[in-house]
Amino acid sequence: MTLYMDPFGGKTTAYYFTVYASGRFNDGMVLDDGRSTDDSWDGVWYRAVNIHDDCYGVEIRIPFRSIRYKRGLTEWGINFERYILNNRETVYWTEVLQIEDNMVSKYGRLKGINPQSTGYYFELYPEGFVRYDKERKEEGKIKPSGSLNFKWDLTSQTTLDATVLPDFAQIESDPFTLNLSEYEEWLDERRPFFLEGKDIFRMSDLGKGFYHPLNIFYSRGVGKSIDGESVPILGGLKLTSKAESWNFGAFGANTDSLRYLEDDTVLTTEPRRSFGVLRVKRRVLETSEVGMLFSGMRADKDDYNFAFGLDGVYRSGINQFILQGALSDKNNKKGWAISSVYFGFIRNFLAVGSVEVVQDSFDVEDVGYLPWAGMKKILSFVGPFKMYPTGALRNLSWGPGVALTREPGDVNGWSKVGFLFVNPCFRNNWGFNLQLQAGPCCEEDTEYFNRGINLSVWGNGANYHVSFGGNFNHSYNYDREFVAYQGSNWLWCAYNEIPRTRLSLSLNNWVEWDTLNTIIAITTNATPRIDFSITEDMNLGIFNEFVMEIPQTYFGETELTSNRAGLLFSWNFLPKSWLYIALNDHREQNDERKLELQNQVGAIKAKYLLYF
Numbered sequence: 001m002t003l004y005m006d007p008f009g010g011k012t013t014a015y016y017f018t019v020y021a022s023g024r025f026n027d028g029m030v031l032d033d034g035r036s037t038d039d040s041w042d043g044v045w046y047r048a049v050n051i052h053d054d055c056y057g058v059e060i061r062i063p064f065r066s067i068r069y070k071r072g073l074t075e076w077g078i079n080f081e082r083y084i085l086n087n088r089e090t091v092y093w094t095e096v097l098q099i100e101d102n103m104v105s106k107y108g109r110l111k112g113i114n115p116q117s118t119g120y121y122f123e124l125y126p127e128g129f130v131r132y133d134k135e136r137k138e139e140g141k142i143k144p145s146g147s148l149n150f151k152w153d154l155t156s157q158t159t160l161d162a163t164v165l166p167d168f169a170q171i172e173s174d175p176f177t178l179n180l181s182e183y184e185e186w187l188d189e190r191r192p193f194f195l196e197g198k199d200i201f202r203m204s205d206l207g208k209g210f211y212h213p214l215n216i217f218y219s220r221g222v223g224k225s226i227d228g229e230s231v232p233i234l235g236g237l238k239l240t241s242k243a244e245s246w247n248f249g250a251f252g253a254n255t256d257s258l259r260y261l262e263d264d265t266v267l268t269t270e271p272r273r274s275f276g277v278l279r280v281k282r283r284v285l286e287t288s289e290v291g292m293l294f295s296g297m298r299a300d301k302d303d304y305n306f307a308f309g310l311d312g313v314y315r316s317g318i319n320q321f322i323l324q325g326a327l328s329d330k331n332n333k334k335g336w337a338i339s340s341v342y343f344g345f346i347r348n349f350l351a352v353g354s355v356e357v358v359q360d361s362f363d364v365e366d367v368g369y370l371p372w373a374g375m376k377k378i379l380s381f382v383g384p385f386k387m388y389p390t391g392a393l394r395n396l397s398w399g400p401g402v403a404l405t406r407e408p409g410d411v412n413g414w415s416k417v418g419f420l421f422v423n424p425c426f427r428n429n430w431g432f433n434l435q436l437q438a439g440p441c442c443e444e445d446t447e448y449f450n451r452g453i454n455l456s457v458w459g460n461g462a463n464y465h466v467s468f469g470g471n472f473n474h475s476y477n478y479d480r481e482f483v484a485y486q487g488s489n490w491l492w493c494a495y496n497e498i499p500r501t502r503l504s505l506s507l508n509n510w511v512e513w514d515t516l517n518t519i520i521a522i523t524t525n526a527t528p529r530i531d532f533s534i535t536e537d538m539n540l541g542i543f544n545e546f547v548m549e550i551p552q553t554y555f556g557e558t559e560l561t562s563n564r565a566g567l568l569f570s571w572n573f574l575p576k577s578w579l580y581i582a583l584n585d586h587r588e589q590n591d592e593r594k595l596e597l598q599n600q601v602g603a604i605k606a607k608y609l610l611y612f
Helices: none
Strands: 002-006 014-019 025-031 036-040 048-051 056-061 075-084 089-092 106-113 123-135 141-153 158-164 231-241 246-255 258-262 265-270 273-284 288-300 304-315 317-328 335-348 349-358 375-387 395-404 415-426 430-443 446-460 466-476 480-493 500-511 521-537 537-549 559-574 577-589 595-607
Touching: 014 048, 014 075, 349 395, 430 466, 466 595
Parallel strands: none
Antiparallel strands: 002 014, 002 075, 014 025, 025 036, 048 056, 075 089, 075 106, 123 141, 123 595, 141 158, 158 231, 231 246, 246 273, 258 265, 273 288, 288 304, 304 317, 317 335, 335 349, 349 375, 375 395, 395 415, 415 430, 430 446, 446 466, 466 480, 480 500, 500 521, 521 537, 537 559, 559 577, 577 595
């Protein structure tokens, strides 16, 4: 059962609180009027479950002072969701149309709200951390450390967060991936200080995978990892405010220099830096928004990076139109970028169109994530969308589209690719998306004819979740710098039949051909994982990540090139108070084709909430 609640009156953002019959729970935020979610929010609330012969009951208690709300607002948006296992049906308290899904602006009204509490005046988070590190061919080192975080609710709408000497060491490492494109990988944020108020420090998003907003602030760049070592963060301060019409956020942080010893000489790989971000958004026309975002970094007077962006989003039901623009200045190199997208329905037709133009000199390397400087792209597709009230098929969309792209630095012209997509969704919670594409392309000043096929399949049941798919295309391989066939396939599945136990497997294969259409390498990443719920508040996860390479198609000569084993024990012993125990062992193949230790990490971390 899930409770959705909009205490801001903004009709675009809401809290959600989920409780399962097993006692497990989850919480987070609904964003963009139901078009996307963020499960990183961690609140103080209480729940209880009663199991009966023919049903189960859930009780939820949410203190007013543990959430943000608009003072004086006597009506909040509210909705309830329940999944009925017998007929695989999801039901809501208010009417939710298939085509619209769970839109915050369509929630029912909870009347007679009169909070007497004005919020946690002060929350203090002392953290203790003991870490054991053993690098290759070095003695192991034990490093104890401590940090202090605090949160002060100035009002029910405004919060001040701060951190001093935080240890943002990853409890779990980012997963392995083989990148055959020219762009760096996007990494999800996992650090608690940056997760608080993350929904404010972002440009408007469509919530669809084919559109990428102008990310002129990328929090993973603050305290980034260089050759496996994180840049130390000295401290950070964040002020956020949420109201019915206005959202405001200000952020600042300082990072220390990163040095290493080489031949008895101390060398600096990263200077001290100061970061700052300012964000303002205003709700207009019921559920639409306009806003501005400034992000900046300065190391010294000659080493800086600033960016300023404006964005607006118009929403009308399921239809949405976004327009964004940004300016950048990196060490006196100035540039601009614009991005726009429309997603909506014209009668019974699904229509999508987007335009993206990024100037060659646009550079937000130190503050944001926009690695494709110089990119110009136009995308459009349209096709019928039909819903079926009964029968096996829930809805079906299909149609043609075209993508025109000019890669950064190319002088020979545009890539012109046409595609056809088919996307059925079935009533048993299964579905797939098939896309065929072809057209003349130009990358790295090389002209060729692109063709490919992409397929993704997903399904959910009472005790399982599964998704799999693959792609096969003839395109430019940036890792090997030639045009050839390349393909990949993937599988993710989880099984929950065993009580308190979840078994999951993540599997990825990358296949590369040469210019003579001969397979030259197959790279495989397999990660089996076991998660065991000792209690509803105590969990143990164990995983092993295998990375294997197969020369050509000689499967008998498969080599294990990397192995990472890990264990994570977590105990949420009090609201927002955690104990972590983590172990990680990473080995890679050496010149003798044997696995050699790269690093071993053991960590114990405790975080305790004191509030006044």
